[in-house]
Amino acid sequence: MTDFRFPAPDGTIVNLRVGILCVQGEHLLVCRDNPDFLYVPGGALLTGEPSGQGAQRGWLEETGDGKAEFTLAGVIENFFQLGGREWHETGFYYRISGETLPSLPFAALDNPGCVLEWLPLSELDAHTVYPRCLPELLRMPDGQVGHFVTDDRGQR
Template identity: 30%
Template sequence: MQEDQDIRYFVHPDERFNVRAVLIVTHAGQVLVTPRTQGGKQRFVVPGGAVKFGETGEAAARREALEELGLALATLNLTGLIEAFFTLNETAYHQLLMVYQSEVDQATFEQLANLDMSALDLPAGTTLVWQPAATVATGILPKALGQCLTPGTFHHLVDRRGTAIK
């Protein structure tokens, strides 16, 4: 949903540009994801959202963590910049995704496993589950995010995946 000051706009009626911050939240080899089905296959998306004008990517990631997960994350590691190109509902998208990773402790892992979803800024029906990183890497969207699941080397990736999920 478009909010005030989001860096999301239409270039043309059927072309949209977005700047997003996404969160890879991990614990003991697992990643927090929202499972989706696309073309009969299990896919995964991670928390995140639009960067606001004048906001840094890290500040946006921290804001999204608070809004979508109820978390004030102590550490965030920038693990990638992804240029994603895809089509959704006959609109062509060009997104810049700043990817941040945070490894959480056992208490936070358990808190995230038992979230009161009604208290968070997420679409109705959203589920968050922990999945093994190896499973997530093969089905994450955009696909390039699979290379940013653990901290370490910074990745600059281009993802021309075609059609996105709803």
Template identity: 30%
Template sequence: MIRFEIPGGIFHFRVAGVLCRQGKVLLHRSEKDGYYAFPGGRVEPFEDSEQALCREFQEEMGQPVKIDRLLVVHENFFRNRGKTFHELGFYYLVEFDGEPAIPADGTFFSKELEKDGTPHLEFVWVDFARVDVLPLRPDFMKARLLHLPTQIEHVIGHAL
């Protein structure tokens, strides 16, 4: 994965998918975090961002997706668990590739497991009307869910 220590912090390259269905969006969270995020993960060296996102959905959910289009490029500077991060994030609009093999509603858990055998992530379908009250990262995406960008947006976030 493209994640490395830099002077003063950590850099990583992340991709995420915005998957909407029947007025809901798919989000995930780790038990370690108090917030939700869009499904995805880190890009591997020599892997393009679209391949990385498709791989992450397959690994985490056993579910193939198709890329529709790139929505947002996010340069994010933040602190998490006592560390400073410089994150480059690509957010894509995605859709299922074929019939979904995951629940169409409610909560389910990732196929990837932690070292202790517990699921790595909790996935949940959230109604658009409820997204605004959830702790979601990045926060700016809440407003964009109701009006998806028609052109690629470049967003810089400083939460240091």
């Protein structure tokens, strides 16, 4: 299986991804690749892989935790530019519970350049966390699934 990420005929990168919403207390787990780029853990789905299975795989690969339980929280259609290319990304975002994490911050097991750290929810509006609609998604009541469309082309 390969990542479900490919260039469309017009050069736009089409990407299916999963994102993990890990909230403990009043903190959201985020990945930081550089000082100005924050996002939630997760990654590309594999071809032929259901999104829930991809969320479990991605979480295990990044954290080593195989005990978390996953519940779909929302779907985000995300349009942006990155690396000089247009992206059309559809993301399935899962809330998790039951996670057992090592002390933070720590480097993602599958990407040492990505540091996982806690961001206080009270500071969420003071930082840009991608995709930008995450605060709205986090406000969705448990058990409801949200659908969001973001268009950040020209924003990054």
